[in-house]
Amino acid sequence: MCLNKLQIIDYLWLLLITLTLFSAYMAERSTPELMSVLIMAAVLAIKGRIIVDHFMELKHSHRLLRRLMQTYFYVIPALILLVYLFPEKIAKWTSLS
Amino acid sequence: MSTVFDNNTSIKMRIEFPKTKLIPGSMAIWAAILSEMTEFALMFIVYFLAKVHNPEIFYEGPTKLNTSAGTVNTLIMLTSSYFVVRAVMAIRENNSTSSARWLWGAVICGGLYLVIKYFEYQWNIAQGLDTHKNIFYGVYYYVTFNHFLHVGWGTAGLVWVIYRLNTGVYTKDEHEGLINMALYWHMIDLAWITIFPLLYVIR
Numbered sequence: 452m453c454l455n456k457l458q459i460i461d462y463l464w465l466l467l468i469t470l471t472l473f474s475a476y477m478a479e480r481s482t483p484e485l486m487s488v489l490i491m492a493a494v495l496a497i498k499g500r501i502i503v504d505h506f507m508e509l510k511h512s513h514r515l516l517r518r519l520m521q522t523y524f525y526v527i528p529a530l531i532l533l534v535y536l537f538p539e540k541i542a543k544w545t546s547l548s
Numbered sequence: 549m550s551t552v553f554d555n556n557t558s559i560k561m562r563i564e565f566p567k568t569k570l571i572p573g574s575m576a577i578w579a580a581i582l583s584e585m586t587e588f589a590l591m592f593i594v595y596f597l598a599k600v601h602n603p604e605i606f607y608e609g610p611t612k613l614n615t616s617a618g619t620v621n622t623l624i625m626l627t628s629s630y631f632v633v634r635a636v637m638a639i640r641e642n643n644s645t646s647s648a649r650w651l652w653g654a655v656i657c658g659g660l661y662l663v664i665k666y667f668e669y670q671w672n673i674a675q676g677l678d679t680h681k682n683i684f685y686g687v688y689y690y691v692t693f694n695h696f697l698h699v700g701w702g703t704a705g706l707v708w709v710i711y712r713l714n715t716g717v718y719t720k721d722e723h724e725g726l727i728n729m730a731l732y733w734h735m736i737d738l739a740w741i742t743i744f745p746l747l748y749v750i751r
Contacts, residue, residue, distance in 0.1 A: 457637065464630040468623060471744075475619040478610070478749040491745050498741045506633050507734045513570045516578060523585060527592060527742055531750060534596050542600040 463501050470494050488535045492528035499524030577728040581735045584698070588739045591691050595746055598683050607751045609684030612677055617668040618748040621661050622740065625699075628657030629737040632706075632730045639713070642720035648713045651706055654733065658703030665696050688747050695743060698736045705729050 454462070474494055477487055500521060504510040509517040534541060571578065599606040635650035672678070672685075679689045709729045712718060718726050 460630065460633055460637075464626065467626045471619065471622045471626065474622075474745060474749050475615060478615050478619075483607070483751040488750060491750050495742060495745050499738060502629065502734055502738055502741070506629050506737075507731055508572045512572055516571060519582070520585075523589070523738075527589075530592070530596055531746075534600055535750075538600045538603055541596075545597055545600065 460505065463505055467498055467501060470498055483535070485535070488531065492531045495531070496524050496528040499527075573727045573731045574724055577731055581731060584735055585738070588691075588694075588742070591687075591694065592742065592746065595687050595691065598687055602683050605682050605684045609682070609688070610748055610751050612675065613688070613748055614668050614671055615748055617664055617671070618744055621664050621668075622744045624657045624661050624664070625737045625740045628654040628661075629734055631657065632733050636723075636727060636730050639718055639723045639726055640720060644713050644716070644718060647718075647726070648710050651710045651713070655703055655706045655710070658699055658706065661699050662696065662703070665692070665699075691743055691747065695736070695739055698739065702733055702736045705732065 474491060477491060503517070503520040503524065507520070509520055631650045631653040635647045635654070638644075638647035638650055677685050679686055706729060709718075709726055712725060
């Protein structure tokens, strides 16, 4: 099956909506376990990548700009995981006293 | 595809890709977008630092917020971004009427977002969740109100682009102003899809 650009954009919008509803479901139902935090971080990474690559049309664009924007949505999800896994250590490293 | 000869007369194949613009929009809008993304990144770092130093407060904080309002606003922002993409696709087909209609859809989404956020703040205050409640709500109001302002002037920018469309400034061949506004709007969307899990979902 070969999708045209309009069909791709339509499906990506549907995917973004589905991921958002899934996030809301997780917010209401789940307790903050590693798996749910991992899923939330992954959902953010996927949503960010879709918007950067397809909505902003950076997928085949200037390499540095594309990498900068894509990296943003690797770093924030990574920070979410690090803050969940090592809160005490990060608190210790960022304390003034 | 074409063939070229190197100095040793051996044949090499060269693939010719379609000529595409390297950077969508102008350099100026990208300077603005990267500055704004940096500004939001600093806010997210403040959120992470406040969270590790106040784990109990940040565990309880999201449970008191109106998740439905946050979810609906996320759906609205994503849909507005979709409308903006459709507006860009329409102007590339030289259909400025259709492009303006899609942009009006995005403007309505922007307005709805602002109205929902206003009532969310009112609902919070009725529950006693104001800026002085604790550090979680301090961060929540600082980040979300900052984003609220971006949606406000972004929506005004969309209306300006519609005006320009209606005066015939943008055509199939020249519509960089519309692209710039579309990119800026997507940046506002990117900021919100990051804020939503941080403040409403993850504990």
